[in-house]
Amino acid sequence: MTEKMGSYDFDASIAALSSPEELPEDVFDSDLRVVSASVAAGLVAAQGEVRRELFGALRNKRLIGRVYRAFIDMTHETRQKMASIVLNPLCTHSVFPFTMEAISSLGDSPQTSINSLAAVLAKVLGEVDEEVTANVAFALLQGTMARGRREGNAADYWDFLVQHHPEILKRAASSVNGIVDGHSDSGASALTFIGAMYAPREAGFAFPPAPMPTFLWVSLLSTAVRIMTHERQEIRDMV
Secondary structure, three states, X not given: OOHHHOOHHHHHHHHHHHOOOOXXXXXXXXHHHXXXXXXXXXXXXXXOHHHHHHHHHHOOHHHHHHXXXXXXXXXXXXXXXXXXXXXXXXXXXXXXXXXXXXXXXXXXXXXXXXXXXXXXXHHHOOOHHHHHHHHHHHHHHHHHHHHHHHHOOOHHHHHHHHHHOOHHHHHHHHHHHHHHHOOOOOHHHHHHXXXXXXXXXXXXXXXXXXXXXXXXXXXXXXXXXXXHOOOOXXXXXXX
């Protein structure tokens, strides 16, 4: 990593988080703090080569696995926020398959993954300063549902979420609705998650047909109408 990405501390922290060795908690927190601050600063200023360097530095399965564990850790709010900052760019289209592969390699069951992400959403959704965390959680849920489609396993994915965490769908609808008012950075990933749940075919793979709950399609229809009739052109252009 060159100096234009930041300091040598960034390189050292990336190396530590990518290491197979166990890290003491204080060391982990220190390294995560350095990386999250560098990512936040880098994404604000990143153009071209710098952005590619940033993604390249983060593209490590051990690092992603460690950061994901911090993200779903409900006992350490500061650590969770730092993990959100690091994971957020890793949930973009070009690198997301690698991110999901790294998380899948941790070996968590679908139910454990859904439970963990549901707990994150229950804590942060609706909090203005937690939109990055909500965005990451919805993106990872979408990736989880996509994996269930590829496996042809509705029971452990779709059925489990609907039966045990139906509130996630209400939270997703709320996030999508917030797009219209410009206060929902998680709205797009929430909508993609809903698509992974109910689209007839997602990336060529289908869950068994299931009706979308009335509250959900009514909410989405209402949001679409609000977007189409919005006074601001940039909002209307979203449909």
